[in-house]
Amino acid sequence: MPDTYLDKGTSLWQDAMRRFVRNRLAIFSCAFLAALVVLAVLAPLFAPYSYAEQDLALGAAGPSVRHWLGTDILGRDLFTRILYGGRVSLMVGLCATAVALLIGVTYGAVSGYAGGRLDTVMMRFVDGMFAFPFTIFVIILMVFFERSLLLLFTAIGCVEWLTLARIVRGQVRSLRRQEFIEAAICLGLPRRRIIFRHVIPNVLGPVIVYATLTIPAVMLLEAFLSFLGLGVQPPMSSWGLLIKEGAEAMEAYPWLLIFPGMALSATLFCLNFVGDGLRDALDPKAAKD
Amino acid sequence: MLKFVVRRLTLESIPTLLFVATLTFFLIRLAPGGPFSAEKNVPPDVLKRLEAHYGLDKPLLVQYRDYLLNALRGDLGPSFKYPNRTVNELIAVSFPVSLELGIYALAMALAVGIAIGLLASARKNSAADYLSMSAAMMGICVPSFVLGPLLVLVFGIWLGWVGVSGWATPSDRILPAITLSAMYVAYIARLTRGGMLEILSQDFIRTARAKGAGGMRVVFVHALRGGLAPVVSFAGPAMAGVITGSFVVETIFQIPGLGRFFVTAAFNRDYTMIMGTVLFYATLIILFNTAVDILHVWLDPRLRN
Numbered sequence: 001m002p003d004t005y006l007d008k009g010t011s012l013w014q015d016a017m018r019r020f021v022r023n024r025l026a027i028f029s030c031a032f033l034a035a036l037v038v039l040a041v042l043a044p045l046f047a048p049y050s051y052a053e054q055d056l057a058l059g060a061a062g063p064s065v066r067h068w069l070g071t072d073i074l075g076r077d078l079f080t081r082i083l084y085g086g087r088v089s090l091m092v093g094l095c096a097t098a099v100a101l102l103i104g105v106t107y108g109a110v111s112g113y114a115g116g117r118l119d120t121v122m123m124r125f126v127d128g129m130f131a132f133p134f135t136i137f138v139i140i141l142m143v144f145f146e147r148s149l150l151l152l153f154t155a156i157g158c159v160e161w162l163t164l165a166r167i168v169r170g171q172v173r174s175l176r177r178q179e180f181i182e183a184a185i186c187l188g189l190p191r192r193r194i195i196f197r198h199v200i201p202n203v204l205g206p207v208i209v210y211a212t213l214t215i216p217a218v219m220l221l222e223a224f225l226s227f228l229g230l231g232v233q234p235p236m237s238s239w240g241l242l243i244k245e246g247a248e249a250m251e252a253y254p255w256l257l258i259f260p261g262m263a264l265s266a267t268l269f270c271l272n273f274v275g276d277g278l279r280d281a282l283d284p285k286a287a288k289d
Numbered sequence: 290m291l292k293f294v295v296r297r298l299t300l301e302s303i304p305t306l307l308f309v310a311t312l313t314f315f316l317i318r319l320a321p322g323g324p325f326s327a328e329k330n331v332p333p334d335v336l337k338r339l340e341a342h343y344g345l346d347k348p349l350l351v352q353y354r355d356y357l358l359n360a361l362r363g364d365l366g367p368s369f370k371y372p373n374r375t376v377n378e379l380i381a382v383s384f385p386v387s388l389e390l391g392i393y394a395l396a397m398a399l400a401v402g403i404a405i406g407l408l409a410s411a412r413k414n415s416a417a418d419y420l421s422m423s424a425a426m427m428g429i430c431v432p433s434f435v436l437g438p439l440l441v442l443v444f445g446i447w448l449g450w451v452g453v454s455g456w457a458t459p460s461d462r463i464l465p466a467i468t469l470s471a472m473y474v475a476y477i478a479r480l481t482r483g484g485m486l487e488i489l490s491q492d493f494i495r496t497a498r499a500k501g502a503g504g505m506r507v508v509f510v511h512a513l514r515g516g517l518a519p520v521v522s523f524a525g526p527a528m529a530g531v532i533t534g535s536f537v538v539e540t541i542f543q544i545p546g547l548g549r550f551f552v553t554a555a556f557n558r559d560y561t562m563i564m565g566t567v568l569f570y571a572t573l574i575i576l577f578n579t580a581v582d583i584l585h586v587w588l589d590p591r592l593r594n
Contacts, residue, residue, distance in 0.1 A: 128305040130578075132312075133533050133570040136551065140313065140563065143555045144320035220432055224537060227434045228552060240434075247438035247541070251446055261435035268430040 016205075019281040026277025029270035036267060040086040047084070049077040052235045062255060069259045073249060078256065081237045082263050088238040089264070092153050093219040097211055099157025100218075104164025105207060109195050111165070112172030123169065126162050134159045138221065142230040152231060156218050167210055171203040205282040212275035216268045223264060239264040294579065302575045309571045310360065310564065314353055317563055324369040324558045343369065356564065365565035370557045376565035379550060384569075386456060387539070387546035391531040393466035398473035398527070403520065405474070406481020410516075411508065413486065421478065428475025437468040437541040454543040465542045469535055473527050480523055485516035514588060521588060525581030529574040 020026060039046055048068075055075030063070045069078040111122040141155045175181060176199075184194050219239075225231035226240030227247075234241065239260050246257030325331055325339055340346045344355065359366060365376035405425065409418040441464060445453030452461035488494065489512055497511045536548035543549075547566065554562035 127301075128308055130574075132309055133567060133574065135533065135536070136567055136570060137313075139536075139552065139555050140317060140567075144317055144558070216430070223432060224434065227537065228540065243435055243438075247434070250438055250442050254442060257435070257438055257442070261431070261439070265427075265431045265435065268432075269426065272426060272430060 016278075016281040020277055023277040023280065025273050029273040029277070032270045033267070033274065036086060037090060040083055040090055043080075043083040043087055047077075047080040049080045052076065053080075062253075070253070070255045072245065072256055073253070078242075078259055081242060082239070082260055085237040085239045085242050085260065086263065086267075088149070088232055088236065089219050089222060089240070089267075092149065092156070092222040092238070093215045096153035096156040096160065096218040096222075097214045099154060100160035100164060100214060101207070101211055103157065104161035105168050105200060105203075107161065108165035108168025109172050109200055109203070112169035113176060113191075113195055113199060115173070115176070119169075123166075126165055129162055135221075135224075138225065139228070139230060142225060147230065147233060149232070152222065152225070153218075156221050159221075160214055160218060164207065164210055164214070167206055168203050171206060172199055175199055175202055209275060209279040209282055212271065212278055216271040216275075219264070219268065219271075294583065297579050297582070298575075302572075302579075305575065306568065306571055307357075310357065310568055311353075313564055313567045314356065315349075317558070317560060318349060318352075324560055343367070360564075360568060365568070366561040368554075368559055368562050370554065370559040370562065376561050379562065380547060380565060380569055383545060383547040383550045386544060387532055387535055387548055390462070390465055390469060390535060390538070390544065390546060391528070393462060394469035394531045395473065395524075395528055397466060398470040398477055398531075399520075399524075401470075402474045402477025403481050403517070405478040406520075407485060407508065409478065409482045410485035410489065411504075418482075422482070425475040425478045428471045428478075431471070433468050433472065434537050434541065436471055437464070437538060440464050440468060441541070456542075456544045456546075461542070465538050465544060468541070469531055469538045473531065476523060476527070477520055480519040481517065484519040485512060488512045488516040518585070518588060521581060521584050524584075525577045528577045529570075532573060533570045 053076060055071065061071050061075075069082065071077055072081070107122065107126075111119045114122075138155050138159060141151065145151055181194065181198060184198050189198075222231055222238065223240030223243065226238050227244045229244070232238040232241050242260035243257065243264065246253075246260055250257040325336055331339070337346070344352060347355075356366065363377070365380070368374050368376050368379055371379060405421045409421045412418050441453045444450050444464065450460075451463050452458055453464065455461050485508075489507075494507060494511055497507050502511065533548070535544075535546060536552050538544070539546045539549040540552065547569075550562070551566045553559075554566065
């Protein structure tokens, strides 16, 4: 440890940053994800074709100079469709995680801060929800209501907040006993202000880690729903939908399954590595499972 | 112990089941459309008689009460889409298939996962450790609906070694079981490695080594019991997961299990079948979780008081 470390003093976040940057796998994953996000967001500029543009005369053709990853049965450029699919998959991943964060953090913070009977009742509810067959719940929602992206990520978000709520509650309960919270109470700050200004910022570490690991779980759920035909509807594309179409045509045109599958798996890989890296950086004590 | 189990199964699970039933009931009933709305050209009077036959013309709250009373007696009602079959019969026919598949998958996941995890923890930070943990990451990141079709393509179609659809011969069971277990193999390997590393660093292990216990003996006699605790915690959700989460695998491989029946029922808006399946699954999850808690107490004497 260099001397300057002691002299200057470092905040928790600087410390974590230093540890994170040293993790090459996580940095590489970050770069990959950043490139993917840029490509997906700017897809209309980068993509060589439009996502619905058909070349029926060409049909399904293997990778070539004109179509880097080949074309599907309707002659649509697969590279373009993977880029556009990535837009949907990433957006669902981020938005649903945001929904889960919003519900989970608020719920957990209120429950942990309130303590007592309210806490017991609120956590009982969470325990009860864990017995709920969630995939089934999301399937029911998607079948019975009009399938829209908004419903999709609200439904997924409503499913994914439970663990977050538990984590936040545990953290808040241990924070509540500490002096600076007591000081805030003594100063007469309103309860809401204490929760949002003093408690929540201090539980951000574990929350960020868990949120990063929630994104791949959500993307997987979206892909799973699209695979069952319950997610994104054609002609829009998402990775799950492309994989579904690819699986149907794989006997004759295996690349239609392989490339979208690779896109999804590589992204999930990177998100998991970033999540693990963040956990090691923010919480060095946590055992690596 | 018995008191704990009884309390778990009555005081805690009944409100949960009631909540699950209520939420599902009103969710599917308040949504637009109905089980007979997909069939074109049903004359209004026929529709009326159909609805009267199934009691769908009564007020919703009366239907809700009737359903719960029947469910309490174990009667989940007639299926709307499979005439003359009850939901009980359909579950009785399809669940054993899902259960069999789930047992294969979980057995494979435990055997392979624990073996990999032990190997990785015994040679910490070696090439074997990194290799097996990377492979485990792959199991987590390659979802079943990618892995399944790929396995079918390679082993079923190109090589022609095994069956690729249905549930008739033993060879039909190989690929679905592998596909379903992949993710669990990965999780269990990671959990085993983590749990073992933690236990192996404790004092009583050093004592055992100091007293001359060999490497194998330390791992299997002293460490394994404690090191597997995380795996045991995971086994409950995993068991529930392989059984309730097999829709995709059952769809890919055309297996007549409960998962596929449920997906079809949802698409058909077969109210009673949906309700029956949801309640059945929720009961299973509660049972598995309770079983895991009991197992924990058995494995860790400190929890007995």
